[in-house]
Amino acid sequence: LHPSVGVQFQRDFLEATADSFGVVSSGVVGATENYGTAWAYLRMEKEVPPNHISPNFLLGFEREYVNSLDAVVQEPNYAVFGGGVSMMFANGARIEVNYTRHQGLQDNRWNQGVVGTATMSF
Numbered sequence: 001l002h003p004s005v006g007v008q009f010q011r012d013f014l015e016a017t018a019d020s021f022g023v024v025s026s027g028v029v030g031a032t033e034n035y036g037t038a039w040a041y042l043r044m045e046k047e048v049p050p051n052h053i054s055p056n057f058l059l060g061f062e063r064e065y066v067n068s069l070d071a072v073v074q075e076p077n078y079a080v081f082g083g084g085v086s087m088m089f090a091n092g093a094r095i096e097v098n099y100t101r102h103q104g105l106q107d108n109r110w111n112q113g114v115v116g117t118a119t120m121s122f
Contacts (some may be wrong), residue, residue: 001042001044002042002043003041003042004039004040004043005038005040005041006038006039007037007038008037009035009066010034010035011032011034012032013031014026014027014030014032016031028068028069028072029068029069032068034068035064035066035067035068036064036066036067037064038062039060039061039062039063039080041058041059041060042058042059042060043056043057044056044057044058048088050090051087051088051090052087053085053087054086054087055083055084055085056084056085056086056098057082058081058083058100060080060081061077061078062102063076063078073109074106074108075108077105078102078104078105078110079102079103079105080100080101080102080103081100082098082099082100082101083098083099084097091121092120093119093120094117094118094119095116095117096116096118097115097116098116098117099112099114100112100115
């Protein structure tokens, strides 16, 4: 069982641009946009010997604590779930394929992705 908690914050500075009508703007809500989330995940992974496939499952919660663009889609809370498989080799290399879905709890937004990783020690 691998619990994890985290927080991230991102601030974007947008340059002013003019469209073909000469209207100058620098973003939907101005020259800066802020975005931040906090999360708590529980990942369960079966321990197996090298060269065997190990399944894993993910369950969690994510909260947007700031989003300058939330006037467009208001969806601050997400249930996060996923699963995948991995294999660790005797030399320490590891390959993994995971599916993750972020489901908005107000059902206004969701996203999903499949990620493949390869890790090698050298």
